Amino acid sequence: MTPAPQGLRLHIAFFGRRNVGKSSLLNALTRQSVSIVSPVAGTTTDPVEKPMELLPLGPVLFIDTAGLDDTGELGAQRVEKTRQVLERTDVAVLVAEAGGWGDFETALLSELNARPTPVIVVFNKVDAGEPDPALLARLAAEKRCVVRTSAVRGTGMLELRQALIETAPADFIDRPALVGDLVGPGELAVLVVPIDQEAPQGRLILPQVQAIRDLLDSNAFCLVVRERELRRALERLNAPPKLVVTDSQAFLKVAADTPRTVPLTSFSILMARLKGDLLTQVQGALAIGRLRSGDRVLIAEACTHHPIGEDIGRVKIPRWLAQYTGARLQIEHVQGHDFPADLTPYRLVIHCGACMWNRREMLNRILRCQQAGVPITNYGLTIAFSLGIFERALEPFPAALEYFRNAKPNPA
Ligand SMILES: Nc1nc2c(ncn2[C@@H]2O[C@H](COP(=O)(O)OP(=O)(O)OP(=O)(O)O)[C@@H](O)[C@H]2O)c(=O)[nH]1
Ligand code: SF4
Numbered sequence: 001m002t003p004a005p006q007g008l009r010l011h012i013a014f015f016g017r018r019n020v021g022k023s024s025l026l027n028a029l030t031r032q033s034v035s036i037v038s039p040v041a042g043t044t045t046d047p048v049e050k051p052m053e054l055l056p057l058g059p060v061l062f063i064d065t066a067g068l069d070d071t072g073e074l075g076a077q078r079v080e081k082t083r084q085v086l087e088r089t090d091v092a093v094l095v096a097e098a099g100g101w102g103d104f105e106t107a108l109l110s111e112l113n114a115r116p117t118p119v120i121v122v123f124n125k126v127d128a129g130e131p132d133p134a135l136l137a138r139l140a141a142e143k144r145c146v147v148r149t150s151a152v153r154g155t156g157m158l159e160l161r162q163a164l165i166e167t168a169p170a171d172f173i174d175r176p177a178l179v180g181d182l183v184g185p186g187e188l189a190v191l192v193v194p195i196d197q198e199a200p201q202g203r204l205i206l207p208q209v210q211a212i213r214d215l216l217d218s219n220a221f222c223l224v225v226r227e228r229e230l231r232r233a234l235e236r237l238n239a240p241p242k243l244v245v246t247d248s249q250a251f252l253k254v255a256a257d258t259p260r261t262v263p264l265t266s267f268s269i270l271m272a273r274l275k276g277d278l279l280t281q282v283q284g285a286l287a288i289g290r291l292r293s294g295d296r297v298l299i300a301e302a303c304t305h306h307p308i309g310e311d312i313g314r315v316k317i318p319r320w321l322a323q324y325t326g327a328r329l330q331i332e333h334v335q336g337h338d339f340p341a342d343l344t345p346y347r348l349v350i351h352c353g354a355c356m357w358n359r360r361e362m363l364n365r366i367l368r369c370q371q372a373g374v375p376i377t378n379y380g381l382t383i384a385f386s387l388g389i390f391e392r393a394l395e396p397f398p399a400a401l402e403y404f405r406n407a408k409p410n411p412a
């Protein structure tokens with residue numbers, strides 16, 4: 001069986017002070033030696049990730065972290081790495097030693113609540129002592145999910161699994177569809193996949209594979225063609241397709257070759273809906289129209305793929321933006337989990353489709369942009385906007401289209 005992509009896994013991370021047994025707990029839960037355990041405080045330095053099938057929950061990614069109470073210069077760097085994990089955590093397991101609860105845990109619990117990230121409180125090492133009954137009563141009154149474990153004896157693991165299932169956010173279980181909800185059973189979607197220099201050798205990229213799978217799950221038909229074959233493929237059909245989905249980079253050609261009556265969008269716009277929040281990112285795209293010379297624009301990619309040829313983030317998007325705005329923009333790039341702490345200098349953030357990420361991490365970035373008052377959009381929306389086919393690309397999503405029509409200034 002092909003493993004689930006990382007971005008679709010529920011990210012479950014273990015947080016707490018050093019030496020409370022975070023790594024031991026992960027090993028006991030997975031019944032594997034995933035993380036190194038030792039009596040020395042500060043054993044785990046970098047986050048350790050373990051993908052797993054946690055039935056009946058489905059694909060999860062366990063993340064073990066360094067203690068958040070680490071000190072010194074190196075300790076501060078470890079704490080920073082652990083803090084980055086917070087950004088992509090769907091469910092947090094706050095581990096404390098039975099009897100070791102203090103202001104540190106109370107503060108961490110408040111921080112997780114503020115995000116808000118669902119939390120399971122684990123009192124570990126119950127073989128050596130019990131948590132304070134008054135504390136347990138207080139946590140129960142706050143309706144906290146609390147589990148008592150002994151990682152060395154392997155007790156409490158069933159309870160921890162149950163707690164994980166109960167705490168998993170609804171959007172993991174009722175994940176929005178990528179495309180299957182737009183094309184009904186027996187209806188046809190045409191997927192346009194350019195095979196150019198940037199296409200990986202011998203395979204399709206993740207959004208394309210996921211779209212095919214999602215259409216199959218919906219009992220829809222799926223025709224996959226290169227952009228130069230699209231016109232002939234459409235001519236051979238005896239009824240128009242329900243939807244055409246294209247790689248954003250071929251938007252103009254595909255728009256020209258697809259009859260105006262056939263709804264058209266891009267993989268990247270579908271990803272904005274699946275991984276982020278389409279309305280917010282549509283709103284963000286409108287900021288392109290307000291960009292002026294000297295404005296700073298941040299282009300963020302969630303993973304570090306090699307720029308090949310005319311790389312989309314480094315070459316094509318800056319060029320389309322320059323053509324549309326006529327402005328000399330200051331464009332900066334970030335990749336991976338790096339994201340500036342201060343976003344206020346930017347007039348716009350343009351994000352990739354985040355296909356390798358879980359939704360929570362993308363939503364966290366959207367939230368951070370909103371808090372800083374900076375519009376955020378994504379690649380596909382930026383390309384559609386800059387090429388003047390934004391409205392058409394939003395037609396499959398009535399709420400987003402209506403938002404755009406109400407938001408855009410009426411022609412004089
Ligand atoms: N008695 C007892 N000891 C435990 C238990 N769980 C872990 N330990 C011990 O506590 C020590 C620290 O365990 P780790 O799993 O390395 O703790 P950690 O929280 O990952 O520590 P750092 O990576 O250093 O932050 C080890 O000596 C473990 O054997 C438990 O349930 N009971
Ligand atoms: S850069 Fe973004 S869209 Fe591209 S592969 Fe990585 S996660 Fe997916």
Ligand SMILES: [Mg+2]
Pocket residue numbers: 022023024035036037043044064065
């Ligand atoms: Mg550890």
